[in-house]
Amino acid sequence: xxxxxxxxxxxxxxxxxxxxxxxxxxxxxxxxxxxxxxxxxxxxxxxxxxxxxxxxxxxxxxxxxxxxxxxxxxxxxxxxxxxxxxxxxxxxxxxxxxxxxxxxxxxxxxxxxxxxxxxxxxxxxxxxxxxxxxxxxxxxxxxxxxxxxxxxxxxxxxxxxxxxxxxxxxxxxxxxxxxxxxxxxxxxxxxxxxxxxxxxxxxxxxxxxxxxxxxxxxxxxxxxxxxxxxxxxxxxxxxxxxxxxxxxxxxxxxxxxxxxxxxxxxxxxxxxxxxxxxxxxxxxxxxxxxxxxxxxxxxxxxxxxxxxxxxxxxxxxx
Amino acid sequence: xxxxxxxxxxxxxxxxxxxxxxxxxxxxxxxxxxxxxxxxxxxxxxxxxxxxxxxxxxxxxxxxxxxxxxxxxxxxxxxxxxxxxxxxxxxxxxxxxxxxxxxxxxxxxxxxxxxxxxxxxxxxxxxxxxxxxxxxxxxxxxxxxxxxxxxxxxxxxxxxxxxxxxxxxxxxxxxxxxxxxxxxxxxxxxxxxxxxxxxxxxxxxxxxxxxxxxxxxxxxxxxxxxxxxxxxxxxxxxxxxxxxxxxxxxxxxxxxxxxxxxxxxxxxxxxxxxxxxxxxxxxxxxxxxxxxxxxxxxxxxxxxxxxxxxx
Numbered sequence: 001x002x003x004x005x006x007x008x009x010x011x012x013x014x015x016x017x018x019x020x021x022x023x024x025x026x027x028x029x030x031x032x033x034x035x036x037x038x039x040x041x042x043x044x045x046x047x048x049x050x051x052x053x054x055x056x057x058x059x060x061x062x063x064x065x066x067x068x069x070x071x072x073x074x075x076x077x078x079x080x081x082x083x084x085x086x087x088x089x090x091x092x093x094x095x096x097x098x099x100x101x102x103x104x105x106x107x108x109x110x111x112x113x114x115x116x117x118x119x120x121x122x123x124x125x126x127x128x129x130x131x132x133x134x135x136x137x138x139x140x141x142x143x144x145x146x147x148x149x150x151x152x153x154x155x156x157x158x159x160x161x162x163x164x165x166x167x168x169x170x171x172x173x174x175x176x177x178x179x180x181x182x183x184x185x186x187x188x189x190x191x192x193x194x195x196x197x198x199x200x201x202x203x204x205x206x207x208x209x210x211x212x213x214x215x216x217x218x219x220x221x222x223x224x225x226x227x228x229x230x231x232x233x234x235x236x237x238x239x240x241x242x243x244x245x246x247x248x249x250x251x252x253x254x255x256x257x258x259x260x261x262x263x264x265x266x267x268x269x270x271x272x273x274x275x276x277x278x279x280x281x282x283x284x285x286x287x288x289x290x291x292x293x294x295x296x297x298x299x300x301x302x303x304x305x306x307x308x309x310x311x312x313x314x315x316x317x318x
Numbered sequence: 319x320x321x322x323x324x325x326x327x328x329x330x331x332x333x334x335x336x337x338x339x340x341x342x343x344x345x346x347x348x349x350x351x352x353x354x355x356x357x358x359x360x361x362x363x364x365x366x367x368x369x370x371x372x373x374x375x376x377x378x379x380x381x382x383x384x385x386x387x388x389x390x391x392x393x394x395x396x397x398x399x400x401x402x403x404x405x406x407x408x409x410x411x412x413x414x415x416x417x418x419x420x421x422x423x424x425x426x427x428x429x430x431x432x433x434x435x436x437x438x439x440x441x442x443x444x445x446x447x448x449x450x451x452x453x454x455x456x457x458x459x460x461x462x463x464x465x466x467x468x469x470x471x472x473x474x475x476x477x478x479x480x481x482x483x484x485x486x487x488x489x490x491x492x493x494x495x496x497x498x499x500x501x502x503x504x505x506x507x508x509x510x511x512x513x514x515x516x517x518x519x520x521x522x523x524x525x526x527x528x529x530x531x532x533x534x535x536x537x538x539x540x541x542x543x544x545x546x547x548x549x550x551x552x553x554x555x556x557x558x559x560x561x562x563x564x565x566x567x568x569x570x571x572x573x574x575x576x577x578x579x580x581x582x583x584x585x586x587x588x589x590x591x592x593x594x595x596x597x598x599x600x601x602x603x604x605x606x607x608x609x610x611x612x613x614x615x616x617x618x619x620x621x622x623x624x625x626x627x628x629x
Contacts, residue, residue, distance in 0.1 A: 120599045149500065158488040163481050170476045170498045178484060178494040182467055283438040 014041025027053030133164025332359030451482020548581025
């Protein structure tokens with residue numbers, strides 16, 4: 001099977017889905033095309049891919065493969081380069097991306113959204129969920145700028161993302177308290193004295209609601225000391241965040257200051273630690289790509305078959 | 319290959335390593351010999367194993383298979399029933415159990431330690447750490463006995479076990495505070511006002527019985543009726559809490575100086591059915607990999623967990 005490893009869209013996305021070490025086990029049985037410069041963002045040279053037995057190729061060739069693999073979903077022009085009937089593996093979140101679905105349907109693509117691949121216990125296989133929490137927490141300490149062991153950190157939520165943040169804060173010797181549902185309605189009591197407030201609450205996104213009721217209102221900003229930090233780990237759309245004044249931010253401008261309080265809500269925290277997260281994905285992805293390449297999609301393990309969306313033959317998400 | 323599925327000692331353990339649901343793939347090319355009554359602790363009858371294609375046999379017969387699967391480590395009587403050169407697949411923790419390591423050598427039994435089976439990222443594949451923390455915390459709240467949302471819970475440690483406890487306590491809407499490395503060394507400051515103190519620390523062997531974070535004298539700093547919960551067991555039975563000793567599911571807690579103590583060996587046994595499901599789903603694919611390959615061609619991740627008996 002011809003496998004294409006596509007580059008992500010620079011300059012802001014530096015990661016690459018598969019590293020040479022993990023591709024070695026594929027190249028003796030399959031042709032692996034790697035897009036020129038795909039690994040440069042995490043310090044991997046084209047030559048290193050060549051040594052691992054890959055072929056360095058231009059974008060058009062890579063997207064012309066039977067199986068195309070990358071981290072983030074391709075843009076419209078890239079989708080047009082895919083050949084009909086090809087398999088695309090990438091993060092897709094099709095439910096939130098009707099445009100992408102339409103393009104992939106037109107191109108007759110078999111989609112394997114990475115976020116759909118689950119192990120038999122229902123846990124995502126390709127993920128950096130805890131990393132999201134810990135990278136975000138690290139960045140919040142950086143914004144705060146003082147010795148983390150003097151920080152009073154309060155964390156809303158206790159899921160997997162929160163776990164990463166909790167662990168990082170505890171390891172940096174901060175005082176850490178977890179806030180749960182009972183506390184959310186009385187945030188005015190819990191904000192005073194907090195240096196870093198972390199939102200890791202997983203609230204379902206309700207498209208038909210124009211503005212969700214926030215837990216922490218704009219008026220409560222003045223309860224925090226100037227220079228305090230509000231960190232959003234779950235990338236809520238504007239007007240849907242539990243913190244009223246929070247808006248999604250991007251790698252180019254990861255934070256903004258409002259009433260003397262830092263706000264940061266990066267869309268895609270893992271991108272901030274490109275090298276480590278990229279390696280993690282590569283280790284998680286290699287066995288999956290190998291299974292599809294060796295056995296074909298129909299004989300791949302159940303975890304993969306369950307994730308497939310046959311956009312080429314009528315299946316739809318929306 | 320003939321695989322023996324052994325019964326775990328019912329007095330301490332209700333769970334079983336494999337359920338009939340997960341046997342499909344395995345039984346295509348292998349035979350499974352299930353010890354009589356192996357699943358009864360979680361409501362799986364012998365008939366259900368038979369229906370799935372396994373044979374139900376005596377203890378001696380199950381242990382005579384070239385590969386024996388069991389959740390907890392076997393005792394010496396059970397090891398003696400195994401044949402020299404056969405393989406045992408179970409939780410072993412040999413670093414903490416030097417005697418077991420010696421017995422395996424004496425009876426020339428190869429072993430594959432379930433706790434050492436890791437995925438490419440180095441995470442344990444066969445584990446119930448989260449469940450241990452979750453059920454330990456739930457029981458702790460129950461032993462404390464008042465409305466959980468009124469409790470102040472402080473947690474030492476932030477590993478996977480501790481996270482189970484954080485999740486349980488937060489679901490019950492208690493106030494949860496984490497204690498970091500500096501804070502656990504100044505417990506006299508943090509015990510006042512604590513209703514439930516949770517120990518989720520992996521206490522290193524060299525500190526066991528030598529250093530205590532919570533001493534006997536500190537107990538009076540806690541509120542009356544407060545509870546101390548030990549989540550992480552170790553074979554030495556020595557905890558960072560001086561007055562803590564191991565308890566069991568049948569005798570889960572005791573009181574000392576008015577403070578409830580509980581450090582159950584195997585907290586997740588409180589939810590045996592779900593934990594068995596979890597283990598079975600985790601164990602079956604690894605077992606398939608073990609029997610698929612010749613002993614000297616095992617996949618790397620299994621080799622790393624294997625200890626061969628010297629001939």
